Amino acid sequence: MLNIKRVADLARALLIQRELARHERWGPVDLARHQERRVTALVKHAVNNSAFYRQHYEGHRTEGAIDIKSLPVTNKKLLMDNFDDVVTDQRLKLVDLQEHLQTIKEDAYYLGEYRAIATTGTSGLRGIFVFNRREWSTILANTLRWNQYIGVVPRLPKRTRITSIGADAPMHVTHRIPQSADVGLFHVQHLEATAPIAELTDALNAFQPDVILPYPSMAAILAVEQIEGRLNIRPSVVSTHSEVLTQDMFTKIETAWGIQPFNHYGLTEEPHIGTDCSGHEGIHIFEDLTFIEIVDDNNQPVPDGTPGHKYLLTNLYNYTQPLIRYEVTDMISRSPRLCSCGRVFGLIEGIGGRSEDILYLNSSDGRSVPVPPLFFEICIEAFPEVAEFRTVHQPDLIRLSIVPKDSTNLGELEANLTDRLRTGLNSLGAVAPAIAIEFIDELERQPAKMGKIKLVGAAPQDTDIERT
Ligand SMILES: [Zn+2]
Known part of the structure; x- marks a missing residue:
C-alpha cells in the first residue's frame, strides 16, 4: 500500500x-x-x-x-x-x-x-x-x-x-x-x-x-x-x-x-x-x-x-x-x-x-525434494516460546533441540511444532521423516572448535554439529 x-x-x-x-x-x-x-x-x-x-x-x-x-x-x-x-x-x-x-x-x-x-x-x-x-x-x-x-x-x-x-x-x-x-x-x-x-x-x-x-x-x-x-x-x-x-x-x-x-x-x-x-x-x-x-x-x-x-x-x-x-x-x-x-x-x-546445508527429502513418488535451511528458521520463528534452537538432520530423522522460554507448556509446544514442520514439509511435496524434539537448558557451544553452532545441518556420519 x-x-x-x-x-x-x-x-x-x-x-x-x-x-x-x-x-x-x-x-x-x-x-x-x-x-x-x-x-x-x-x-x-x-x-x-x-x-x-x-x-x-x-x-x-x-x-x-x-x-x-x-x-x-x-x-x-x-x-x-x-x-x-x-x-x-x-x-x-x-x-x-x-x-x-x-x-x-x-x-x-x-x-x-x-x-x-x-x-x-x-x-x-x-x-x-x-x-x-x-x-x-x-x-x-x-x-x-x-x-x-x-x-x-x-x-x-x-x-x-x-x-x-x-x-x-x-x-x-x-x-x-x-x-x-x-x-x-x-x-x-x-x-x-x-x-x-x-x-x-x-x-x-x-x-x-x-x-x-x-x-x-x-x-x-x-x-x-x-x-x-x-x-x-x-x-x-x-x-x-x-x-x-x-x-x-x-x-x-x-x-x-x-x-x-x-x-x-x-x-x-x-x-x-x-x-x-x-x-x-x-x-x-x-x-x-x-x-x-x-x-x-x-x-x-x-x-x-x-x-x-x-x-x-x-x-x-x-x-x-x-x-x-x-x-x-x-x-x-x-x-x-x-x-x-x-x-x-x-x-x-x-x-x-x-x-548452509540443503536437506534433501524424498517425495511420495521418489523424487528428491530440496528443503532450504530457511524453512526451519521460518517454521520455528512462528513460535515465540522458543528462545533458541538447533536442527540437525539425517536422511530419516530431523532432530530439533529447543531452549524454551520460561513457563512454556512443553507438551503443547512439542505437538504444535511437530505438526507445523510436518505440514510445511508436506506442502513442499516431501514425505516428512521422523521428527524428534528435545528440550534443553542451553545450546552447547565449543569455542575451541569453530566457536559457532551450526543451527541447521546434516549429520550423515555422526552427530557432530559444529562447523569444521
Ligand atoms: Zn570493487
Missing part, C-alpha cells in the same frame, strides 16, 4: 544515497576520519540516552575522541535481555514490540515512526531490531547503493522485472525492504522461500524476471531446476543475499544462466554489510555506515587475510538501538588488498561460517 510517509522515507533515501555515492570516491584517510567522527557521536549518544550503555561503559573513557577498541563488547543476548534499557526512546518496550511483530501487516510503523524487524539469526536466539524513519531511509539508501553495484537501475517504459525470494512475513528484513522500497519504479514479484519448488518455478516462468534476488541456497536449487529444464528464465542479474554464497553455488548459477552472481552479505542488525562489485574480487564492506573489527577469541584484532573467530559490528547510523562492538559469530577475513575498481571500501575475501 502506498502512503505519503513511505514515499517521504524513500525520497529521503534518494538524498542519502547521493551523499553515500560521494563517499566511494574518498581516500583511506577521509574514511578513517569519518568513522572516527561517527563512532564518537554514536557512543556519546548511547551514553547520554541509554541506561544500559551508561552502565556498560562505566569506568571507560567516553569523553573527547573515543577509542572504540577500549570499550567492552556486546552481543545479542545481552542486548535482548536489556532491551528496554538499551533503546534510546523510553516508549519502546520489548514486550509491546513482540506483540507488534506477531500481528504486523504490510510495512506498518510502530508508534508512527519506527520499523521493527526480527530474526532468530545464526545464533538461534530471537533478536528484535528497531529503526526510526531516518535510519530506515539509510537502509533504503544502502539498498539503492547495492542495486547500483549490481547494475539494477530504474528503466522506462518497460520497467525492470525483479523477483525477490525471501521470507514471507513483514517482520523479516528480506520481505520488509523490498516492500518499503516498492513505489512502482520496478516491477517486483515477491516469492516465498518456503513455497514448494514447483510453485516457485511456475511463478518465475510466468514472470520472466530480469533480476532475481534469492537466498544462496535457494539460488542453487533454482539453478539446478534451470539446468534440468523445469525452469526457463533468462535473468541478466542474479544477486544472492543475506547468507554465504559458496563456490559450489556460484558455479551452479554460472552454469545455469551464464552469468556470475553477485554476493550480498547482510544481517537483520545491519541489512547491508556489503556486496561485491562487477569485478567479483570480494565483498565491499559499506564502511561509511558499518564499522567492522575482525577479532580472535579474546576480541583481539587478527591480521588482514586471516579469518577471525568472529567480528565486532558497530552500526554507525542506528541511534534508536545502538549496536556497538556487537559480536557476530561469522568467521570472515579482510583482504589485505583494495579492489581494482578503485573504491575505498575494503573487501571481505572469505566467509567461513553460515554455509
